[in-house]
Amino acid sequence: MKSVIPAREAVARMRPYHPPLEGRDGKLRLDFNENTIGCSPLVRQAIRKLTSAAVSMYPEQESVRRELAQFFKVHRDELLLTNGTDEALHLIVDTFVEPDDTVLLVEPTFAMYRFYSERAGARIQALRYDAAMQFPMKALLAALRKSPRIFFLANPNNPTGSVLQTAGLRRILKAATKTLVVVDEAYFEFSGITILPWIRRHNNLVVTRTFSKAAGLAGLRLGCIFAHGSISEHFRKAQSPYPVNVAALVAARATLRDRQFLRSTLSEFRRSRKELERGLAKLGIPFFPSAANFVLLFLGARAKAVVAALARQGTLIRDRSSDFGGAGYVRITFGTLTQTRRVLRQLEEIL
Ligand SMILES: Cc1ncc(COP(=O)(O)O)c(C=O)c1O
Secondary structure (H helix, E strand, O other): OOOOOOOOHHHHHOOOOOOOOOOOOOOEEOOOOOOOOOOOHHHHHHHHOOOHHHHHOOOOOHHHHHHHHHHHOOOHHHEEEEOHHHHHHHHHHHHHOOOOOEEEEEEOOOHHHHHHHHHOOOEEEEEEOOOOOOOOHHHHHHHHOOOOOEEEEEOOOOOOOOOOOHHHHHHHHHHOOOOEEEEEOOOHHHHOOOOHHHHHOOOOEEEEEEOOOOOOOOOOOOEEEEEOHHHHHHHHHHOOOOOOOHHHHHHHHHHHHOHHHHHHHHHHHHHHHHHHHHHHHHHOOOEOOOOOOEEEEEOHHHHHHHHHHHHHOOEEOEEOHHHHOOOOEEEEEOOOHHHHHHHHHHHHHHO
């Protein structure tokens, strides 16, 4: 039956987005850049200890926000907690984008920048990484001179794995005099490159972080927005009253208390990255250097068949060909060293 109530024009115009698939539990999930090691045992302990009263109350976040602000070395006013980065992006767009404003992207990149912007009725101006996954800095600086409303940048970028150094970010901020620059540092823990402290001196910079990747809390949905007080006050006004659930709040606190978990996760990923890169080189599969917890490789015409054959063996990787005009690119998340060896063995058999 057809709906008699038309959706907003912007929604009707949107390309449908195909959200992550169901049925991934129990498989080797190297397809969505999650942390396959899991989360800190302190997180599970903290969730187990939640009382019935705590669960039946609307969540109070101030004490956790204070602790997180201290951890990230920002003022409380400069930090908002969100229901994952997804809510952060939604809030940023809702707060700053009017219909027909221009949102600038460099694609391929994280799909949610386009998703929320299109939904708000924005015009998308999309530049492209070149075939060597080089960032189009010159074209970007020229585009920024036309004062788009927002420029979204994932740094490191997903799915290319490439990262801009701080010198490049400085040039961008210098050119973006009338543009809100949103730097999504979802993979910061893997790259070590951040401009979070710059929010103090740039009142057009927003930095986002997530607990979904290195901290392994993707299922709890916890993200952060960092911005100068003059920007974050708008977000605070526009945000829903209870964006972060009580389990995510206690999990965040437990994550901060277990620095050893983060250190061992990162060192396992480094070992995995080396092993995977060595294995891919041995198999003659071209790949792009990555500063994140995944790697983009080129399988050409074999891509679809390889992804399907791995799935039959219980290993999920992500076909990203649609990001590159159908040209056979695949993304693999780094798992543990054992998981990485397993996927390499399977790849070798299949190829
Ligand atoms: C660049 C980037 N930002 C944000 C996210 C999602 O973060 P969250 O789970 O906090 O919504 C992803 C997930 O893949 C990502 O690649």
